[in-house]
Amino acid sequence: MALHLIKLCVGAESIADLEEWIAERVAAAGEHVHTTRMTPKRREEILDGGSLYWVIRGELNCRQAILDLRAVVDAEGISRCGILLDPRVVPVDPRPRGPFQGWRYFEAKDAPPDLAGPGEAADELPMELRRELRLIGLI
Secondary structure (H helix, E strand, O other): OOEEEEEEOOOOOOHHHHHHHHHHHHHHHOOEEEEEOOOOOOHHHHOOOOEEEEEEOOEEEEEEEEEEEEEEEOOOOOEEEEEEEOOOOEEEEEEEOOOOOOEEEEEHHHOOOEOOOOOOHHHHOOHHHHHHHHHOOOO
16 A cells, blocks of 8 residues: 655645646656755655655645655765655645645555546635635535
8 A cells, every 4th residue: 555755845835836836847857856955765665655744834735656766965074865756836725734844655555536627626725715614614
């Protein structure tokens, strides 16, 4: 069974912001690699269909498939992990998520389902409005 990772998407205001950033990275480097300080130890489980779930502004609301985990050495000679991601962002059923540092393992049983795609009612609402409606129990 696939094992996922979850991480805060610092600086992004929305899924659209993340998608713009990814497009810039792919245009510049030909791929989307997210570099982290720590390397996941459960590599095989992650590469067995795992995704990186992004938390944007306190809400888990999208994911990218993980294609590879690469050993990287930065300009200062420090070992890092490069997470090669599919550039396609998949919106998921949004869930509130508190802050944390770095990445965390995220079990498949805890992962929210993907949204159906364009035309999904929640997908058409702005993120802030969805968040407010969820807080008052309307969605």
